[in-house]
Amino acid sequence: MTTHTTSAPAEHAQVHAHAHEGNGHHSHRSLYLKIFGVLMVLLVLTMVAAFLPLGQLNVVVALAIAMIKAALILMFFMHFRDSDHLTWLVGAATVAWFLILIALTFQDYLSRDMITSIPGK
Amino acid sequence: MSNAVVQEEPALLSHFDDLQQQDDSTKLGMWTFLATEVMFFGGMFLAYILFRWKYHAGFAEGSLELIWQAGFINTGVLLCSSLSMALAVDFAKLGKLRPLLINLVITMILGSIFLGVKAVEYSIDYRDHLIPGLDFAPHKLVEKLDAAELGHVKLFFVLYFAMTGLHALHMVIGIAAIGILAFMIYRNKFADGTTVESLGLYWHFVDLVWVFLFPLLYLIDLNHNT
Amino acid sequence: MSIAEETRTQTQQGVATSTYPKSNYLTSEHTVASWLLTTDHKRIGILYMISITFFFFIGGSAATLMRLELMTPRGDLLRSDLYNRMFTLHGIVMVFFFLVPAIPAVLGNFFLPMMIGARDLAFPRINLLSWYIYIAGGLFALAAILWGGVDTGWTFYTPYSSMYSNTNVLLAATGVFIAGFSSILTGLNFIVTVHKMRAPGMTWFRMPLFVWAMYATSIIMILGTPVLAITLFLLALERVMRVGIFDPALGGDPILFQHLFWFYSHPAVYIMIIPGFGVVNEIVPCFSRRKIFGYRFMAVAMMAIAILGFLVWGHHMFVSGQSMYAGIVFSIISFLIGVPTAIKVFNWVTTLYKGSVSADTPMLYALGFIGLFLIGGLTGLMLSTLAVDVHVHDTYFVVAHFHYIMVGGQVMAYLGGIHFWWPKITGRMYPEIWGKLSALLVFVGFNLTFFPQFVLGYLGMPRRYHEYPAEFQVFNVLSSAGASILAVGYVLPLVYLLLSLKYGKIAGPNPWGATGLEWQTPSPPTTHNFEETPIVTEDPYEYEIQEGPSV
Numbered sequence: 001m002t003t004h005t006t007s008a009p010a011e012h013a014q015v016h017a018h019a020h021e022g023n024g025h026h027s028h029r030s031l032y033l034k035i036f037g038v039l040m041v042l043l044v045l046t047m048v049a050a051f052l053p054l055g056q057l058n059v060v061v062a063l064a065i066a067m068i069k070a071a072l073i074l075m076f077f078m079h080f081r082d083s084d085h086l087t088w089l090v091g092a093a094t095v096a097w098f099l100i101l102i103a104l105t106f107q108d109y110l111s112r113d114m115i116t117s118i119p120g121k
Numbered sequence: 122m123s124n125a126v127v128q129e130e131p132a133l134l135s136h137f138d139d140l141q142q143q144d145d146s147t148k149l150g151m152w153t154f155l156a157t158e159v160m161f162f163g164g165m166f167l168a169y170i171l172f173r174w175k176y177h178a179g180f181a182e183g184s185l186e187l188i189w190q191a192g193f194i195n196t197g198v199l200l201c202s203s204l205s206m207a208l209a210v211d212f213a214k215l216g217k218l219r220p221l222l223i224n225l226v227i228t229m230i231l232g233s234i235f236l237g238v239k240a241v242e243y244s245i246d247y248r249d250h251l252i253p254g255l256d257f258a259p260h261k262l263v264e265k266l267d268a269a270e271l272g273h274v275k276l277f278f279v280l281y282f283a284m285t286g287l288h289a290l291h292m293v294i295g296i297a298a299i300g301i302l303a304f305m306i307y308r309n310k311f312a313d314g315t316t317v318e319s320l321g322l323y324w325h326f327v328d329l330v331w332v333f334l335f336p337l338l339y340l341i342d343l344n345h346n347t
Numbered sequence: 348m349s350i351a352e353e354t355r356t357q358t359q360q361g362v363a364t365s366t367y368p369k370s371n372y373l374t375s376e377h378t379v380a381s382w383l384l385t386t387d388h389k390r391i392g393i394l395y396m397i398s399i400t401f402f403f404f405i406g407g408s409a410a411t412l413m414r415l416e417l418m419t420p421r422g423d424l425l426r427s428d429l430y431n432r433m434f435t436l437h438g439i440v441m442v443f444f445f446l447v448p449a450i451p452a453v454l455g456n457f458f459l460p461m462m463i464g465a466r467d468l469a470f471p472r473i474n475l476l477s478w479y480i481y482i483a484g485g486l487f488a489l490a491a492i493l494w495g496g497v498d499t500g501w502t503f504y505t506p507y508s509s510m511y512s513n514t515n516v517l518l519a520a521t522g523v524f525i526a527g528f529s530s531i532l533t534g535l536n537f538i539v540t541v542h543k544m545r546a547p548g549m550t551w552f553r554m555p556l557f558v559w560a561m562y563a564t565s566i567i568m569i570l571g572t573p574v575l576a577i578t579l580f581l582l583a584l585e586r587v588m589r590v591g592i593f594d595p596a597l598g599g600d601p602i603l604f605q606h607l608f609w610f611y612s613h614p615a616v617y618i619m620i621i622p623g624f625g626v627v628n629e630i631v632p633c634f635s636r637r638k639i640f641g642y643r644f645m646a647v648a649m650m651a652i653a654i655l656g657f658l659v660w661g662h663h664m665f666v667s668g669q670s671m672y673a674g675i676v677f678s679i680i681s682f683l684i685g686v687p688t689a690i691k692v693f694n695w696v697t698t699l700y701k702g703s704v705s706a707d708t709p710m711l712y713a714l715g716f717i718g719l720f721l722i723g724g725l726t727g728l729m730l731s732t733l734a735v736d737v738h739v740h741d742t743y744f745v746v747a748h749f750h751y752i753m754v755g756g757q758v759m760a761y762l763g764g765i766h767f768w769w770p771k772i773t774g775r776m777y778p779e780i781w782g783k784l785s786a787l788l789v790f791v792g793f794n795l796t797f798f799p800q801f802v803l804g805y806l807g808m809p810r811r812y813h814e815y816p817a818e819f820q821v822f823n824v825l826s827s828a829g830a831s832i833l834a835v836g837y838v839l840p841l842v843y844l845l846l847s848l849k850y851g852k853i854a855g856p857n858p859w860g861a862t863g864l865e866w867q868t869p870s871p872p873t874t875h876n877f878e879e880t881p882i883v884t885e886d887p888y889e890y891e892i893q894e895g896p897s898v
Contacts, residue, residue: 025214025215025314027211027215028207028211029208029211032204032207032208032211033204036200036201036203036204039200039203040197040200043193043196043197043200046196046335046336046340047189047193047340050189050336050340050343050344051343051344052344053344054344058340058342058344059336059341062336062337062340063333063336063337065336066332066333066335066336069332070329070332070333073203073325073328073329073332074325074329077203077204077206077207077321077325078321078322078325078326086149086542087148087149087152090149090152090153090156091152091156093156093570094155094156094159094160094570095159097156097159097160097163097570097657098159098160098163098166100657100658101160101163101164101167101574101610102163102166102167102170104658104660104661104673104676104677105167105171105603105606105610106170106171107670107672107673107676108602108606108661108669108670108672108673109171109174109670111670111671111672111673112670114670114671114672115670115671115672135466136465136466136467136468136469136471136544137544138880142543142544145543146469146470146539146540146543146544149538149539149542149543150469150470150535150539153535153538153539153569154535156569156570157531157535157569157570157572157573158573160569160570160571160573160574161573161574161576161577162577163573163574163577164573164574164576164577164578164581164607164610165577165581167603167606167607168581168592168603168607171600171603172600175600176598253588253590254587254588254589254590269598272591272597272598273598275590275591275597276590276591276592276597276598276599279584279588279590279591279592280592283580283581283584287580
């Protein structure tokens with residue numbers, strides 16, 4: 001498990017410098033437990049809201065809570081908040097592309113009744 | 122096995138210049154892969170959103186046939202598993218192998234509970250003739266709804282099984298991967314923090330998908346608005 | 348004299364020019380296992396080269412049969428349902444098993460690491476896995492062909508494909524589904540490699556434009572292909588379970604299928620052309636001995652095309668039942684893509700202007716690319732015009748348009764790239780006379796095949812028909828005649844390139860005097876590419892500095 005095949009001697013020293021990264025890491029345990037607590041509360045909230053007669057708003061509330069849960073998992077469990085800019089770019093692009101798929105498709109369905117007469121006909 | 126801090130270094134693959142490059146590449150690779158997974162599920166979410174918008178009544182009827190308690194328990198179980206996975210990553214980075222392995226096993230157990238509940242749900246659905254293509258004939262609804270509306274309910278169930286089925290497949294792969302990783306850590310008495318972290322990212326992603334699936338599928342009309 | 352001759356008469360610095368390095372990536376190990384279990388990106392590139400060539404000739408055989416049938420107005424050689432299977436086979440194989448992987452998986456795999464000074468891609472084992480996945484997908488596609496074919500067209504439109512076709516839709520869709528993952532893994536590998544494994548000094552704007560092209564292509568692969576995968580999965584579900592996702596009789600929506608399908612398949616055409624841009628960007632500066640004009644614009648244009656390409660898919664659906672408003676939106680954005688594309692064409696032409704242009708084979712292909720891609724692109728703008736498309740949708744006008752881009756563009760770029768880098772890949776030169784002859788045959792054959800198809804389409808001949816009214820025969824005969832010339836042009840390189848492995852002149856490290864890190868290595872390169880990680884201090888394409896100021 002400890003074989004290295006680096007291309008130059010200078011890099012070997014660099015590898016050893018990283019070896020004890022474990023000692024520099026501080027635990028996120030308390031953060032995780034707090035976020036978990038919030039997530040469970042939000043889950044209960046989801047259920048409570050689902051039984052309330054809110055009409056059209058039910059789906060809005062349900063999705064809003066889901067997005068908050070998702071953001072918490074993403075930011076804290078997945079450390080997106082602490083990640084480098086490239087990771088942010090990947091995440092932002094992903095969300096954007098999903099929204100492009102939905103939005104550009106729906107602009108077809110939502111506009112089906114908009115232009116019905118063809119000039120000249 | 123002791124709680125002692127790990128002394129050895131992760132193996133450096135020959136095409137990388139240093140461990141930092143290897144770690145950065147691994148993590149970027151996993152984030153990029155998750156981007157593809159979002160687009161993969163995304164196509165089905167599009168189909169779901171479209172048909173729910175078109176056939177809200179049918180979707181509401183279908184949703185009411187699901188067992189919301191099962192969905193609720195499963196969401197809770199998965200959130201717990203995300204916690205245990207996050208803790209596992211934490212322990213891996215601290216070099217504490219024993220709590221790491223315990224948390225990986227907990228994650229696997231919780232994941233398996235999730236799959237177990239889903240299996241029970243699926244078997245109840247089969248018993249109630251709610252699986253499209255396998256003699257789809259839900260008792261009450263056949264009497265209550267006309268053919269067109271029944272078709273919408275069927276469409277709901279197609280998407281329900283397709284989306285939760287695909288999600289369950291990802292769970293199975295995740296549990297297997299965690300199992301393999303745990304075994305290798307146990308055998309080698311060593312854990313690479315980046316590897317555990319990357320697997321953690323995958324696991325959290327699978328949880329994320331469920332966080333959206335649960336309200337979209339189970340909670341459409343629990344207050345019987347429509 | 349040609350570049351190759353010029354370079355060989357100049358004094359070389361350091362490395363012996365005409366020796367064939369005894370130990371290189373080809374000779375380092377000989378066993379079958381060392382090839383089938385290789386993680387060397389160069390060997391994987393070769394594996395891909397062999398496989399995609401195989402599929403190219405399968406797709407080409409289908410086209411041959413189609414063009415033979417189309418020589419006469421009546422359906423005499425092929426019955427209609429057999430003809431349907433032919434054009435479906437041709438489309439599926441050419442799109443998914445040739446055009447999408449060709450340049451990225453062959454030339455990209457081989458040269459991307461070398462061009463940025465890396466020893467390999469970021470994930471060599473995933474690279475090998477991607478080839479095996481490609482082969483698995485290919486086997487499913489071959490099974491579909493051998494078991495009687497598919498007749499839905501490569502576009503798999505529903506509900507015909509999901510409910511009514513009696514052909515091997517499932518097998519074919521599975522093959523494409525699997526091959527898609529090969530594409531995704533290649534793209535993932537390239538993206539991480541470009542971000543994390545560039546040599547010291549190799550900043551983003553010092554990268555060769557070929558690398559930019561691979562990066563832009565990879566973004567499309569990553570974000571688009573998964574949607575195709577899920578679409579094919581839903582198609583299979585509908586076919587197997589007889590449910591109603593896409594079948595209107597059961598409440599489903601066939602236009603949803605088209606939205607999902609084209610969300611990938613339009614960006615896919617950019618997967619199929621941007622690599623061609625990348626190759627031309629390497630060839631044109633080298634054979635005009637000039638720095639590429641507008642390097643930054645060229646790089647940014649490719650990224651813009653990749654991104655904008657995701658916003659235009661509805662231009663395939665103008666007459667499908669999509670709303671007219673959406674048609675207008677998609678039409679406008681499709682026009683916008685013309686801007687970065689035109690910038691590229693202008694910049695190539697400007698690079699050539701006052702350059703010292705030599706007509707070596709790679710350059711012939713690149714010049715052909717520029718002209719033919721221009722025609723293809725302009726006709727694309729014509730098709731983006733709603734009013735025009737209503738008349739020519741599903742006619743040979745569309746067929747001609749995309750063949751000008753895919754064949755006149757991409758295939759020529761692929762051949763140009765193969766010839767350009769053949770000395771580096773194999774250590775041998777191909778015979779220049781034969782190279783030039785083949786390029787000429789391809790150019791003439793191509794135009795004779797496809798220009799008449801613009802006329803046919805405009806006159807109203809529909810695509811995917813095995814019969815047509817007698818007045819269209821003259822153009823069909825011209826087209827089929829052209830196809831026979833084109834076929835010769837494609838077979839010749841197969842022969843002389845293979846022969847060059849044994850009889851070709853030893854190439855030396857840099858027969859073209861080209862810039863770029865890959866030319867600083869022996870031909871063929873050693874397994875690890877570079878003895879020491881290079882340090883980059885120059886911008887790319889410093890031809891003028893090499894040669895002195897141009898006259």
